[in-house]
Amino acid sequence: MKIPYYPGCTLNTVAKGFDLSARESARTLGFELAELEQWSCCGASFPLTPDNIIGLTSPAKVLIDAAKMDPVVTTLCSVCYNVLKRTAETLAEDTERQKVVEDFIEERYNPSIEVLHFVEILRDRIGFEKVKEKVKRPLGGIKAASYYGCMLLRPFKTMGIDRAEAPTVMEELLEALGLEPVEFPKKIECCGAHLAMTREDVVAKLSGDVIESATGCGAELVVTSCPLCQYNLEEAQSRAIEERRDWKTVPIVYFTQLLGYAMGQTEGVACFDKNRWDARELFKEKGVGSCQG
Amino acid sequence: MPRIGVFVCQCGNNIESTVDTRKVAEEMKDLPGVVFTCSYKFMCSSPGQEMLKEMIKKHDLDGVVVSACSPHMHEATFRKACEKAGLNPYRCEITNIREQCSWVHPDKTKKTGTLKSMDLTRMTIERLKRNRPLKTISMSVTRRALVIGGGIAGIQAALDMAEGGIEVILVEKEPSIGGNMARLSETFPTMDCSQCILTPKMVEAELNENIKLYTYSEVEKVDGYIGNFTVTIRKKARYVKEELCTGCGECWEKCPYKAESEFEMELKERKVIYTPFPQSVPNIPVIDAPDCVMIQKGKCGVCAKVCGPKAIDFEQKDEFIEEKIGAIVVATGYELMPNERFGEYGYGKIKDVISGLQFERLASSSGPTGGRIVRPSDGKEPETVVFIQCVGSRDEKKGVAYCSKVCCMYTAKHTMLYKHKVHHGQAYVFYMDIRSGGKRYEEFVRRAIEHDGAMYLRGRVSRVYEKDGKVIVQGADTLSGTQVEIEADMVVLATAMVPRGSAVELAQRLGIGYDKYGFYNEYHPKLRPVETVNAGIYLAGTCIGPMDIPDSVSMGSAAASKVLSLFAKEKLAREPIVAHVDTPVCNACWDCLTACPYKAIEKEGIRDREGNIVRWHAKVNEGVCQGCGVCVAACRSKCIDLAGYRDEEVFAAINAF
Amino acid sequence: MKIKIENRALKSEELKHLERITGEVPARCYQCGNCSAGCPLSYMMDYPPSQMIRLLQLGRIEEAKRAESVWLCVSCMQCYARCPKDVSAGTLFEGLRHLALREGKDYRKIKELDMPFLKGAPQQALVCGFRKFVS
CATH class of the missing domain: 3.40.50.11810 (Rossmann fold)
Known part of the structure; x- marks a missing residue:
């Protein structure tokens, strides 16, 4: 089993242990955290005001890239998880904003993408x-x-x-x-x-x-x-x-x-x-x- | 020798924890006349009652003492059980060893409690030995009811009783029924027009064959007792012959003189011959005598000249009518506390400071402005209206301590009515708390704020004054911790509801209780909310305390159902605990007559063969007597005794201590 | 303090603009204080969340914009999670930050930042901080 994995900036640098031990643990438990081929920063804060659409573009791009691999993406960092999940929900519910984001990125958004935290994978898919x-x-x-x-x-x-x-x-x-x-x-x-x-x-x-x-x-x-x-x-x-x-x-x-x-x-x-x-x-x-x- | 049974209740642990009930039972066993004693866990339980009945039969008991809780709780239970076992119920006496013993003597060694229980039980046994079987008193009942007050509560009570086949006399002191509700514009939380829902009921009351309306009338005198009251009604001179008047309106059209309209709360003038409002029931005018030039000076008489059916009668006098009835529903309603008491709000001085009821009239489509909300001073539409809640309510110092309950809701309603009529207007509300308990009430208030944009400020107003045609309101918003000032065009005061000025006088006439404000007391505020201490007199609506229309209507119906169930009985039964006069001993000093608070003592003459009265003595009217015993104490010749509490019984009990 | 409440201020354009960009309606708040009770930064704020909303209700948006509270809120969303009226004080705070930042009024200049912090802190703190404090 391969699960698309978004590490985020911090896990690539100062929180390396968080990332490495997770990848290794996944292997021990019989699956692979498959890092997205390309990814950018999630923005590190979800844009709370609905008029701040630009703040949605970066996490939206991550979700678009992930969806090309699998309709599921997992992450470890609480902040990345929060931003990605809320972005996914916002874009799925609000087709108007989804359209603006798509036009900006010039790619189609797949609203069926599901964002899961690593601990959810452990609980619900592995046990x-x-x-x-x-x-x-x-x-x-x-x-x-x-x-x-x-x-x-x-x-x-x-x-x-x-x-x-x-x-x-x-x-x-x-x-x-x-x-x-x-x-x-x-x-x-x-x-x-x-x-x-x-x-x-x-x-x-x-x-x-x-x-x-x-x-x-x-x-x-x-x-x-x-x-x-x-x-x-x-x-x-x-x-x-x-x-x-x-x-x-x-x-x-x-x-x-x-x-x-x-x-x-x-x-x-x-x-x-x-x-x-x-x-x-x-x-x-x-x-x-x-x-x- | 009597055959007495003594049953000592443990009441679970309520009694047993401080009273050794077995010991009490044991101790009573040897008293002369006692043939059976026992201690039992719960005497009031069905097994307890069964045991009581069984023992009465088994030991052929002729008297029972139950030492248990207060007789207020289960005297009726145990007496009924005795009756079922063939004993006269009044041969069952209760000793209170709970409220008056176990609960007040926390001595865990049980010494105090046990000794006291023994004393108390022994006293009851001795009293019971001299006790006589009594029979409930049965009285006839006049199946007619009187309703005092023709507001919504009174109308509802009258309609429900009339529907139940009872003849109802509805007395209203104003020229029309309808009460304060007739003044309201729309009603919360449904916003239906008050008159639209009220007038059908008013008309129904007028047309119902079982209802006899006395408007412009007051209850002058009340005599008698439950089932048998006699009331005297003063029918004030209307100066219009009701039987002739067709309500055509010619008279008030032509009347050349005007006075302030009471119904319109001084926002408009009316003619001197008038009906309070267009839908008045009955649609018969009255002449306001103090303002009538014809009555005062003998000049004018225009109304009489234009009246087709010749119904005007300047010579009419107050009329007194006596009616026999069996029950009374009191529904005298409320009025507003005088706003002038609160000088800081400028009511009375500043024309654009008005009361909530005045605002109702402004908002009402049948009101003085036809429903346009305008400033009384210049007739302009106010762009800013400030509403002040709790004017007099919750103000122990200058007003009343209680909450008037309806103001939060009607103020929210006012802000909505205002916004609906003056779209660009802004309403402000100064409040202390928003009390919106009730079905769909909180949602209603939130709608006023969130949908209709009323600005609620949590705080009080310190001063209202006029400046350059504006009404300046100074106050505080404690939520932001700031003093605030608003340039308003109009100010509306949500003034405290108080009982009618005449409430206390009427209460005294009826012999019912009232609180320090003059609101009538219920027999029990929770369990008997529409009854009074005076049997046969019931309450409904805001004469009890501030309440809204749904509550007033419910209480009107509740009072009606009480009357209907009273009248459902062939004869009224009542407790035989009444005073009796040993007539040969009575020396007719009449001390008892002066002492009796219920007017239950009558003078009775003994006549000789020729019919001449040769001797007088006192007689107790069993229907009126409440068994208080004041006459017994007052009687110099000791010829009055109270059934169930005769001197002999009481002294025996004291001697047994 | 004493203020004059004016109808105009209650419906000011800027207030309407704030409502528009945040999608929040301050009038819905009934001032129960649940947000202020749960807000981890309440104790530091010049106006705790419920009072910030109160300022907006009273049309005092200028004061709200000037409040230090705006820059103390970390969008932890405790306020919104607990709000019985579904009002998000956190979102209103963000809106107020936007109003300031879009006027070019940065809360912090990047140059002023502490070097050890810039080196040691996780990237997400920097990204998030820049987005909240810098235009």
Whole structure:
């Protein structure tokens, strides 16, 4: 099985581990993430105002190219997923805007394209049971907080990856990998997003609150699906340890890093060393993650 | 020797947690006359009642004491059970060991509660021993009803009763029925025209053979009791002979004098001989005597000259009519609190500050402007209208503490009517909360805001004043935290609804309760909402409290159904707990007569053979007596006793303590 | 503060323009405050989302445009997700940003940006930030 795959800019650069471990995991699970032959940036933010049609052209082009391979495209980055999925919905519902976009790109748009997040592929096409069978390094005993943030979930009507206000899909995956999911109040709150550019203080507060909320519930690890969340949470921690002596840092990792590692990939694939706090130290400390069979 | 059974209820844990009911039962066993005692989980349950009946038969009991909850709860239940077992129901007495014992003595050792329960039960047993079997009193009933007030609630009640075959007397103090509803333009939330839905009912009331209309009339006096009232109605002089008048209108066409129209809320003048509005029922005019030059000075008489059927009668006097009836529905309605009380809004000083009811008249197609919304000052179309809610309502200091309930809705309606008539106009509403509970009400308010563009400002108005032909409104929008100022053309006040000025006086005449504002009290605000403490007198509509048309109509129908079910009985049965006079002992001092709050004591003479009265004594009218016992206490010669609570019984109970 | 409310302002062309480009109708909002309750940036804003909408309802669009809130909103869509009246405060914020950016009033100049940030941050932060803050 080959599934068209859109990596997006960030996964091609600073979040390489997110990308590599996902590709490798797919192979282990018996399918291939087939990267689109050509792709551009999705725009990194969905144009909210309906008159901003130009903002739709870039993601629309990605969808047009994907549809040439298969009527399904998958992605990993929460933001890419959000932008692509909302664009697909907008263009499918609004033929007027679809027409303008087509005229601009000079290509036909295929409204049947379906955008799926990688975790949806795992849940609905592979099954977490199958994932569980493939686990070679159970990460038992590690308390992990699944941080969804905004982009996977909102607006609910469009995104619908899981139950809007109380999603559990990530937790279910982590459970399959042998981790102990931790429920925490701020799991769907905002990290501060692109305010990283203008208001570090605000990001430090919001992301710091997310981490404290998670660690306060016993989390030893925070799992995300968004490179910007990952960056903001790490930045917030770096800042926090400077300001607060009692701050206990936790690794902030992508869910595919854990997935691949648990399924026995070589450690290099996940690029744990690229995270500011290396999760392997935690594994060592906890005495988990040694290969079984 | 009596054969008494004592049944002590555990009421689950309600009683049992602080009263050892078994011990109470055990203790009562040895009292003389007691032949059976027991403790039981729920005496009021069907098995409990069955057990009661079974024990009465098994032990041949002639009296029963149930120590349980308040007699308000289950006295009727247990008495009925006793009756079914062949016992006189009044040989069953209740001891309250729940509300007056277990619930107020939280002593978990059960010591206090148990001892007190024993005392109370013993007292009841002693009282029961001296108790006599009583028979319910049966009374005749006059199957005619009186409705006071011809607004929508009263009309609905009258129509429903008439439909049920009851003869109804409908008394209205204005020259026409219709009440405040006749003034309204459209009604929320359906926006149907008020007169279009009301006038058919008015006409129906006029034409219905079972309904006798007395308009321009008031209830002067009420005597009697449930099933047997006598009322005196004052029919005010109309100066028009109703039986001759054809309602042709010639008289008011030609009348040369004018006065402010009450119906049009001073927005228009009417003639001195007039009907309040074109669809008046009956369509018979009245002469406004204080303004009539003929009546006051003996000059004019134009109306009499032009009247074809010669119906004008300047000599007419108030007439008093006595009617016998069996039940009364009170539906006297509401009026608006005087706006002048709120000086900051300038009502009365600024012509373009009007009340909600005045706005209704402006918007009404039959109103003074034919439905054009214009400023009273210069007749121009207002481009900006500010509506102020809660004028007097929810204002403990200057107004009333309660919410008038309908203003939020009618203000929303006003903004819509205004927008529909003045398309370029802008409505502003100052509100504290928007209270739109009711079917399709919230949606209605949202429509006013979202569809018709009414601008709602959450806050109060501090001052309204005139400047360069504009009405300046200063206030606050607390949602944005700013003071605001609006240059308006007109201001409409949603003034508090209050009871009629005459409400208290009428309540006293009827012997029904009222609150501090003068709204009539229901027997029970939830479970008996249209009854009063005075049996046979029912309530409907806004005389109870602010309510809208659907609620008023429902209550009118509810009151009617109460009357119909009362009249469905051949004879009225009532509790025999009434006072009795031992006539030979009575020395006719009449202290009882003065003391009785229900006018139940009458003087009765004993005549000799020639028919001359030789002696007087007091007599209790069983129909009127409420069994309060005031006469018993007042009687100097101790010749009055209250059935079921005779001195002998009460003293026995006290002695047993 | 004290303001004079004018019929004209309630129906101003600019307000109508904002409604047109955003597809949102501020009048639909009944000021329950759910957006302000859930907004992660409320605590920093000079006017939280519901008050921003209030300003628009009152025709005070100039004040709304000047508000710092406009540049604090990160389009997390919590406001819209929770809004019982289906009003998207986030979209109105975006519309207000457009009004400013289309007038050439950038919130940040690229030159002013911090170099370490430009090097270390994920691309998506830069792309998104540029789109939100720069014309």
